[in-house]
Amino acid sequence: AKHDENYMSPEVKAALDAAGASSESHQMQPGT
Numbered sequence: 001a002k003h004d005e006n007y008m009s010p011e012v013k014a015a016l017d018a019a020g021a022s023s024e025s026h027q028m029q030p031g032t
Contacts, residue, residue: 008016
């Protein structure tokens with residue numbers, strides 16, 4: 001699986017969020 005920040009499926013987003021991928025969601029959740 002390639003990391004494309006331009007495209008993130010809701011499933012992947014949820015998986016990353018559940019895994020604690022704050023590095024990926026950092027841009028969307030400032031201060032977290």
